Amino acid sequence: MVTAPPVIDFGPFYGDDAAKKADLVQQVRQACERHGFFQIINHRIPSDIQEAILQQAREIFGLPLEVKEKYSREIDPVNLGYERLRAQSFGEGPGDLKESFYLCRDFPPGHPLIGRFSLGLNKYPKEMRDLALFQSTANRYHTVMADLAVDIFRVLAQTLNLEEHWFDSFCHDSANIMRLLRYPPQPANGLERGIGAHTDFGGLTILLQDDKGGLQVWDRESSQWADANPVPGALVVNLGNMLMRWTNDRYLSNLHRVINTSGQERYSVPFFISGNLDYLVECIPSCKAATEEAKYPPITVEEWLEARYADTYGGAGVGELSTDVVEAHVMTRS
Template structure:
């Protein structure tokens, strides 16, 4: 899967844009560099991506009802073997899906529940897989503003991250404020819980803050897999996560509500940044135009 990812991102931009996620409204396909801002106050992020999900047909109820990121995938035709790319991605998606369900079984046991406790949440679940490519950051870039991905918490329930050979991922130790490097370990996943699970557990389980700064001078590739759950499932406070006599901190919400909120915030932030840049550029042109005319 990593090899497929490297091959795709090595294509010319015009070929990658043939499968742009702007071709649809359900978030499948290629995403340009600098499309997202996850950390307030930073520049748009130095990564490009390719979104893949479950292969959902246009007559599927999820697509008809416009459920979270539900619809057919777009597949690149300019790679060496398009059918192999598609088959590899679909096989990886299904294997990661089963691994995420295994992790939920373990989490159920930590809550003193039967390991089948999360089956209702996992049945009919949706997940999003992203192929990511981080070009090396320019050596003169301001690390306080430039990020591969800004500091953030994941939106969903369980994240499985497959890293390539190049580091850059960091996780925040909140009590000390220190960032720790998460070095790639061959054959291992980085496993993280997202905001959905944190709020569902009344903050008993934490959604870790993490970021990527690619200072390696090399191309970095990774494949995060975001397991969201059944879009219609209502997340009401988990058992054994609130003290007797107290009320949960968060009201019940559907999976769709949780995830859509995260998307809207991060992509909306990037669009506002770009609009501000366009306004500044236009204002700069208006200021310099009279001076040019006067000089002539």
């Protein structure tokens, strides 16, 4: 039987009920081991900012192609800005049926993080109907999602029998990237992919999706794709390859894809949490026995990201790893 990623009530994290908090930790632990994916409700991200960022995505992709191309992510080396339709390809075919726009945290000129992995000065299309609104909405969304990421990592710490704040230094000055995505309607021939099967290569991804559906997650036990159907107000959380490595493969970074069969345009906003670029990722102590060797050597976040990006650029983008690189590794864990 195909099992979809669970929907988990995150509200107990903000409450005082110890039993409900413990149940939340247990549910997240099971989801990390079984799926590498889960959806959360009652996460305190206001519905108005969710709808506002989706509306800005609709507007930016409604600009003429020649305007969007002026803000192409290929113009400078930090990979921010517009990515044209079919620029990525996860698998065979003409390229994935989507277009995107990358944004990082809004840095002031001269900030020391500018120029490091996928961080720099954002490109804000002056042709937007309300440029100030676009900029403020993107920045507000970045802020609230970064805060939520800290909360999720505090639950993850407890799932690994760590002190709640164990991941805080990893999250400080995290190299977070937001990606606005538009998926056109797909022909009903079964050959197209909005985005082909892949894993994310950072620490954690928090995804806002509209109500059109199309996200599928690989269910290892049934060896079939499971639909992660949209739940009103919910956010999808999935683990990346760096966290899988960090936990000595205890937790799963799972394959997922999008097939937009809704007959309408689909919009989503993944928020990639990669961590502090200087942070040293080495096997979490609770993820191996005292006499056991770690499967992977220590590596800094920036070294990991740059190596993965070098492996996948041309077929995958910031925060994603293509099927041909990781599928065998992921599937052998079933």
